[in-house]
Each structure stands twice: as structure tokens, then as C-alpha cells.
Amino acid sequence: MIPAALAATLVAALVLAPLGAVILRAGGVSALTPSDLDALIFTLWQAALSAGLSCALAIPLARALHRRRFPGRGAFIALLGAPFLLPTIVAVMGLLAILGRRGVVNGLLAGLGLPEFSLYGAQGVVVAHIFLNLPLAARMLLQGWQAIPAERLRLALALGLPPAAQARHLERPMLRAVLPGAFLAIFLVCVSSFAVALTLGGGPRASTIEVAIYQAFRFDADLGRAATLSLVQIALALAALGAAARLTLPSSFGAGLDRAAPAALAPDRWHRIKDGATLTLAAAFLLAPLLAIALRGITEIPALPASVWRAAANSLMLALGATVLTLTLALPLSLAAPRARWAEPVAMLPMTASALVLGTGLFLIVRPWLAPTSLALPVTLLVNATLTLPFALRLLLPEVRSLQADYDRLAASLGLSGLARLRLLTLPRLARPLGFSAGIAAAFSMGDLGAITLFSDGRSQTLPLALYSLMGSYRMEAAAGAACLLMALTFGLYALFDRIGAHADPR
Amino acid sequence: MLTLDRLRITQDDFALEADFSIAPGARVAVLGPSGAGKSTLLTTIAGFLAPSAGRVLWAGTDITGTAPGMRPLSILFQDQNLFPHLTVSQNIGLGISPRPRLSTGDSRRIEAALERVGLAGLGARKPVALSGGEQGRVALARCLLRAKPLLLLDEPFAALGPALKAEMLALVAEIAREQGTTVLMVSHDPTDATALCPETVLVAEGTAYPPRPTAALLANPPPALAAYLGP
Numbered sequence: 009m010i011p012a013a014l015a016a017t018l019v020a021a022l023v024l025a026p027l028g029a030v031i032l033r034a035g036g037v038s039a040l041t042p043s044d045l046d047a048l049i050f051t052l053w054q055a056a057l058s059a060g061l062s063c064a065l066a067i068p069l070a071r072a073l074h075r076r077r078f079p080g081r082g083a084f085i086a087l088l089g090a091p092f093l094l095p096t097i098v099a100v101m102g103l104l105a106i107l108g109r110r111g112v113v114n115g116l117l118a119g120l121g122l123p124e125f126s127l128y129g130a131q132g133v134v135v136a137h138i139f140l141n142l143p144l145a146a147r148m149l150l151q152g153w154q155a156i157p158a159e160r161l162r163l164a165l166a167l168g169l170p171p172a173a174q175a176r177h178l179e180r181p182m183l184r185a186v187l188p189g190a191f192l193a194i195f196l197v198c199v200s201s202f203a204v205a206l207t208l209g210g211g212p213r214a215s216t217i218e219v220a221i222y223q224a225f226r227f228d229a230d231l232g233r234a235a236t237l238s239l240v241q242i243a244l245a246l247a248a249l250g251a252a253a254r255l256t257l258p259s260s261f262g263a264g265l266d267r268a269a270p271a272a273l274a275p276d277r278w279h280r281i282k283d284g285a286t287l288t289l290a291a292a293f294l295l296a297p298l299l300a301i302a303l304r305g306i307t308e309i310p311a312l313p314a315s316v317w318r319a320a321a322n323s324l325m326l327a328l329g330a331t332v333l334t335l336t337l338a339l340p341l342s343l344a345a346p347r348a349r350w351a352e353p354v355a356m357l358p359m360t361a362s363a364l365v366l367g368t369g370l371f372l373i374v375r376p377w378l379a380p381t382s383l384a385l386p387v388t389l390l391v392n393a394t395l396t397l398p399f400a401l402r403l404l405l406p407e408v409r410s411l412q413a414d415y416d417r418l419a420a421s422l423g424l425s426g427l428a429r430l431r432l433l434t435l436p437r438l439a440r441p442l443g444f445s446a447g448i449a450a451a452f453s454m455g456d457l458g459a460i461t462l463f464s465d466g467r468s469q470t471l472p473l474a475l476y477s478l479m480g481s482y483r484m485e486a487a488a489g490a491a492c493l494l495m496a497l498t499f500g501l502y503a504l505f506d507r508i509g510a511h512a513d514p515r
Numbered sequence: 516m517l518t519l520d521r522l523r524i525t526q527d528d529f530a531l532e533a534d535f536s537i538a539p540g541a542r543v544a545v546l547g548p549s550g551a552g553k554s555t556l557l558t559t560i561a562g563f564l565a566p567s568a569g570r571v572l573w574a575g576t577d578i579t580g581t582a583p584g585m586r587p588l589s590i591l592f593q594d595q596n597l598f599p600h601l602t603v604s605q606n607i608g609l610g611i612s613p614r615p616r617l618s619t620g621d622s623r624r625i626e627a628a629l630e631r632v633g634l635a636g637l638g639a640r641k642p643v644a645l646s647g648g649e650q651g652r653v654a655l656a657r658c659l660l661r662a663k664p665l666l667l668l669d670e671p672f673a674a675l676g677p678a679l680k681a682e683m684l685a686l687v688a689e690i691a692r693e694q695g696t697t698v699l700m701v702s703h704d705p706t707d708a709t710a711l712c713p714e715t716v717l718v719a720e721g722t723a724y725p726p727r728p729t730a731a732l733l734a735n736p737p738p739a740l741a742a743y744l745g746p
Contacts, residue, residue: 414595417563422661423584428613436600514600514641 012344015337016354022394023357026369027242033372034235044237046213047220051244054130054205054216055198058137059191062145065138066190067183069290070149072283084287085150087294088143093448093502094298094495095455096140096203097472101479101491102297103127103136105304112296132208137201141194143294148193152186153179171279192252199244200362203457203472207479217241221364225462231372238365245360298495305492312489319474320493323454326389326470327501330453331446333393338400338445342408343434345401355401358394363458366391371462384463388470392453399452400445407441436514443509447502454498471497517560517665517697519723522569524552524559531555531718534569535725539664542691542698543726544708547718548743553701556723557667560699561590573665589658591671596654597642603629603653604638610660628656632686648672648679652686659690666691668700684711705733705744719743 073085091099107113107127114124127135156178164174202218209215215223217240224233338355345351370387371380380387411434419425419433435442457472464473471494478487519533531552537543545553558564560571562583570579573587583590597606607625608617617625629635632652642650651672658666668687672680688711691698699716702708708715714726719739736744 415598417583417592418595418598420563420583421561421590422609422613422657423582424609424613425584432601432605432609432613433598 308489
């Protein structure tokens with residue numbers, strides 16, 4: 009294990025050096041174009057709308073999940089974790105299969121003589137963002153429900169409160185506490201949306217700042233404008249983070265999803281029908297795209313061209329490397345965080361940057377010395393590991409705190425320190441969150457379509473990038489196969505690391 | 516000999532002073548109302564709290580700045596005395612060394628210690644599979660192997676029933692007598708003190724008083740102790 013100070017220095021360098029390069033380069037080089045301003049406006053309103061709709065739709069879903077018991081409920085809650093890990097480009101492919109021009113929904117609409125729904129443009133971006141973030145919001149609200157003390161529910165039951173009174177005394181205070189954090193977390197994700205806006209958006213009126221950076225970079229070769237846009241992106245992230253810091257952000261995911269609520273709290277009659285309809289619709293909305301990818305793609309996998317397999321091998325190496333780097337940075341920082349004030353802020357520093365901003369900065373740094381295209385994969389690895397670090401820290405920190413609260417004195421009284429402490433105490437007690445963090449790091453890196461788009465010359469490809477170019481050349485069979493492979497590898501890596509962690513947990 | 520040399524412990528508006536010595540091999544109860552600072556005193560002797568003034572000495576050597584694990588003492592807390600993810604043997608083995616593989620000689624010593632506390636053959640279990648009394652015995656077995664000359668007990672048996680607690684205290688007394696261990700034991704209960712400890716340190720009103728014979732102290736309690744004991 010490397011010392012926390014070294015880890016902190018590395019993280020600070022990985023974030024601040026690219027930001028510094030961007031700032032130096034942006035020094036009044038090129039002004040923004042009117043279309044950049046359009047992109048800024050679109051970024052803000054689509055993020056607000058996506059976050060608002062995700063939260064609003066999550067309320068009935070979380071309520072239904074909380075008060076109903078049915079076979080497969082556990083699987084449903086697990087399914088809510090899937091879009092969080094799913095590569096965005098695969099999510100887009102799945103949504104196109106259902107809501108696209110030749111999808112099931114448009115078939116139905118045509119049969120009813122209704123106008124066609126287009127997934128391309130602003131509405132498509134928002135729908136994709138809801139698909140990716142509604143489950144996150146629902147899980148946060150479900151945790152809010154479960155955090156209501158059982159005594160409170162028992163009291164409501166004992167008093168025979170009708171649904172309206174339950175809502176007033178139980179649900180509304182919980183929503184007031186949880187919703188602002190959920191909204192801001194999703195807003196932050198959507199503000200730095202790249203892959204969704206790149207594939208479904210288009211034109212200045214449906215482009216995010218991240219896409220504008222990419223276009224300034226790739227098509228206009230205007231590094232100055234890319235740098236200026238990066239500054240705008242940083243300002244947006246800082247503003248959203250500043251707002252979030254005023255609230256205590258609830259952790260966006262986590263274990264512990266099954267404390268039985270008193271069953272009689274669930275109201276009957278039409279409430280039951282409403283809950284059933286909500287759950288069915290949500291399951292269909294979340295499952296259909298995943299199933300479409302799996303069914304359409306699985307038969308195409310054997311016929312995938314060799315270049316896709318090479319890209320898959322690259323992606324696997326990249327994911328493993330990024331996982332190792334993430335944990336190497338996250339473990340010492342989280343162990344230091346309860347005592348050293350600087351450790352947590354440093355580990356959260358990557359939240360201020362986005363994939364394209366870091367990519368632009370690193371491009372500016374390496375360009376005078378090396379051909380950036382030769383560094384496509386290493387740079388992607390660094391960016392992925394850096395951007396995953398805050399998630400890993402959030403997962404590890406609560407466990408580290410309870411580890412230290414429970415066993416620090418005992419370990420000290422036995423003189424347990426250094427490697428022996430790491431091996432006998434730290435690693436066994438942290439096995440679960442370490443495995444979970446590793447799974448998330450691997451899945452994020454596997455599915456990432458961000459910095460690589462700036463650096464790749466088409467030769468050193470990752471699987472998401474290969475999938476994107478297959479979609480761009482309308483080779484939809486091969487794209488479905490690649491999407492299915494990517495989904496399988498992403499979920500497989502996540503499940504593997506999560507299982508290793510659970511298996512290594514001696515409890 | 517344990518010497519508290521003009522020791523002063525302060526935490527916010529709480530302060531405790533102690534200035535006395537405890538003879539080698541003595542068994543001393545630390546008695547007093549809750550909140551008086553009994554645990555604080557033991558925690559300071561064990562090295563988890565730094566005193567604001569004064570020194571802690573063992574056999575004439577200043578150990579005030581020594582790390583907890585390097586002090587010539589073992590301490591048992593109210594809870595969390597065992598690592599729940601390690602087996603009983605591994606937990607006891609930490610009393611010998613934190614090496615990954617213990618030698619056959621070590622394993623034999625662990626087995627002997629388990630036998631001594633009446634838990635022969637339970638080495639492969641996890642603490643969660645043991646009762647509260649058995650967990651206390653495992654912690655005692657580890658103290659046996661650490662073989663430190665001073666044993667601090669911060670009410671490790673408080674959660675046990677009266678009969679079980681008396682049994683554990685008797686085991687402590689037996690082991691302490693065999694090994695010549697000095698014992699300092701926090702207690703709420705004057706009967707525990709009478710049973711195990713010939714001497715008692717009274718902690719009340721910001722002072723830990725020098726040890727006095729337990730029987731005499733309880734027979735003729737000073738006002739602070741009388742108020743605590745009740746009529």
C-alpha cells in the first residue's frame with residue numbers, strides 16, 4: 009500500500025494539472041460561438057428536466073416498492089442497480105431498440121394511427137437520462153423509506169392513520185430530506201452527460217457542453233475553444249457541487265434494503281392497483297431495453313469482426329488496470345480520512361472535472377512531447393480511475409469509520425500495526441466495500457466512452473468506441489452483438505469483483 | 516510497581532487527579548460513582564489518553580509516552596475485546612505475535628491457554644459462536660499468552676449474569692495469583708471488589724485516592740463513597 013500523502017499528491021496532480029493546462033490554454037484564445045451558448049442552455053435545462061422527472065417518477069415507484077411484498081421484489085431492487093453500471097452507449101442501443109424508429113412502441117403508435125415518437129433530439133436525451141437515473145433516485149428514496157424508524161411506522165399503524173395522514177407524517181418529511189440530494193446528484197450526472205448527447209442529441213440545440221468540447225476538438229481542431237468550454241463545464245460542476253454541499257448528500261447506493269415494514273401499512277383497493285401498475289410499467293421501462301439488447305445481440309456475437317474482439321481485449325485490460333489504480337488510491341485515502349482533514353476533499357476533487365475536461369487537459373499536456381494518439385489507452389485508464397475515486401471513497405469511508413471506532417483500541421492495545429494490521433484487520437473487515445468498489449471501477453471503465461474519443465485515431469479502440477463507430481456506419485447487427493458483449497463483460501466484471509469481496513469477507 | 520506521579524487528566528470541563536503507587540502483584544478495585552472517571556483513569560494508564568500533566572511509571576520507567584501496545588500491560592474493555600472475523604485461535608495468537616503463520620510451538624501454547632480457561636478444543640470457532648462468558652474466557656486466554664505484568668479490567672464482564680461474573684472474576688484471581696500479575700479492575704459493585712480485590716482505589720469528586728484495604732474502606736466509607744453506596 010502506498011502512503012496516503014503520496015496517493016493524495018497523485019490525485020491532486022491528475023486533476024489539477026489538466027485543469028491548469030486548460031486554464032493556461034484558455035486564456036482568452038477563442039471566444040465562444042453562439043452555438044456554444046445554445047449548448048450551455050441545453051445542458052442546463054435538460055439536466056434540470058431529467059433530474060426533476062427522474063425524481064418525480066421515482067416517488068410512486070419507491071413508495072410501491074416499500075409497501076408491497078411480492079415474489080421477485082429482491083430481484084427488482086437489484087435490477088434498479090443495473091442502469092447505474094450499464095455502459096451509456098449500450099443503454100442508448102437498448103432504448104433505440106424499443107423506442108427507435110423501428111421499435112416496438114412506434115409500431116404500436118402507427119397501429120393506432122398516432123404520430124411517430126423520435127428518440128433523436130432533446131426528448132431522446134431526456135428519456136435516456138431518465139432511464140439511467142430513475143433507478144438511482146428510486147433507490148435513494150427507498151433507503152429514505154427504510155430509514156424511517158420502525159417505531160414510527162408502528163405508531164402510525166396503532167393510530168390507524170389513513171393514507172393521506174401517513175403521507176403527511178411519514179412520507180413528506182422523508183421526501184423533504186432525501187429529494188434535494190437526489191435531484192442534485194442526478195443533475196450533476198446529467199450536466200456532464202456526453203455519450204447520450206453525442207448519440208441521441210445533435211445540432212446545437214441538443215448538444216451538451218461535453219459534446220461541444222468534443223466537437224471543437226475533433227471537427228474544428230480549435231483547442232482554445234475546447235479549453236474555454238472546459239472552463240464552463242468546470243464552473244457548472246462547481247456550482248452544482250456547491251449547491252450539493254449545502255445539503256448533506258445521501259449516499260447514492262448501498263446495501264441494506266430489506267427491513268420488513270408492517271404489512272398492514274399498505275392501503276388496499278385502488279392503491280393496490282396503482283402500485284401494481286407503477287411496478288409493472290417501471291419494470292417494463294427498465295427491462296425491455298436490456299432484454300432487447302440481449303436477445304438481438306447474442307446471436308450476433310460469434311460473427312463479430314476481429315477488430316471488435318481486439319477492442320474488447322483492450323477494454324478488459326483497461327478495466328483491470330483502472331480498478332487496480334482506483335483501489336490503490338482509494339484505500340490509503342479512506343484509511344487516512346477519519347484523521348487527516350485533507351484526505352477526503354482530495355479524493356472528492358475529481359468531482360469537479362469531467363472525462364472530456366480531463367481528456368482535453370491531458371491532451372494539451374502531452375502534445376508538445378508525444379503524439380497523443382499513442383497514449384489513447386493509458387490516458388483513458390488514468391481518467392477512468394481518477395473519476396471513479398470519489399465513488400470508491402464514498403463506499404469505503406463509512407466502513408473505515410466503523411472499523412476504526414470498533415477496533416482501533418483493541419488493535420493498539422495488542423500492538424497490531426503496519427502490514428500485520430492490514431492483513432489481519434483492515435483487508436478482511438473491508439473486503440465487501442473493496443469488492444464493491446472494484447466492481448464499480450471495473451464496470452465504469454469497461455463502459456466508458458469519454459476521454460478515449462479525444463485521443464483515439466481509430467486504431468487503438470475500446471469496445472464502447474468500436475460500438476459507437478459500428479452505430480455510426482449503420483452496421484446495426486454487428487452493433488447489437490457488440491452491445492450485448494459489452495453488457496455481458498461489464499456486468500460480469502462487476503459481479504466477479506463483488507463476489508470476490510463477499511467471498512473474502514470472513515464474517 | 517505502577518506509579519501515577521502527580522497525574523492530571525482533563526477533558527473539556529472534566530478533570531481527574533491521581534498521585535499514588537500500586538505494589539507489584541496487588542489486586543486493586545477502582546470503585547466510584549459513574550461518570551467519576553474510573554474508565555478514564557484506566558484508559559490513561561493503558562495509553563489511549565494522554566494526561567495533561569504528570570507521569571505514568573512502571574517499575575521506575577516512565578511509560579507516559581509509550582504506545583499502548585508497547586506498554587507492559589493488557590487491557591480488557593467493556594466490549595470489542597475480540598476480532599469477530601478471526602477464529603478463537605487467531606484471536607489468542609495475537610497475544611503471541613501478529614505473524615501470519617504461527618509455529619507448532621505457538622499452536623501448542625494457544626491450545627494450552629484455551630485449556631487453562633476451560634475452552635479446550637474450541638480454537639477453530641468464531642467468537643460469534645461463543646456465549647458471552649466464553650468470549651470473556653478467550654480474551655483472558657490472550658492475556659495469559661501476552662503475559663504482561665499488569666492487567667487492566669474495564670468491566671469486561673459487566674454484561675454477564677451475577678453467577679457467571681463471579682466465576683470469571685475467580686478465574687482472573689487465580690490466573691493473577693499464578694503469574695504474579697498486578698490487577699486493576701473497574702467496578703460498580705462493592706461485592707466484586709470484596710471478592711477479588713484486597714485493596715480499593717476510590718474515584719470521586721475529581722480525585723483518584725490512594726489504594727486502601729477494601730474491607731476497611733467499605734466498613735467506614737468516606738462521604739462521597741457513602742453517598743454512592745447508599746444506606
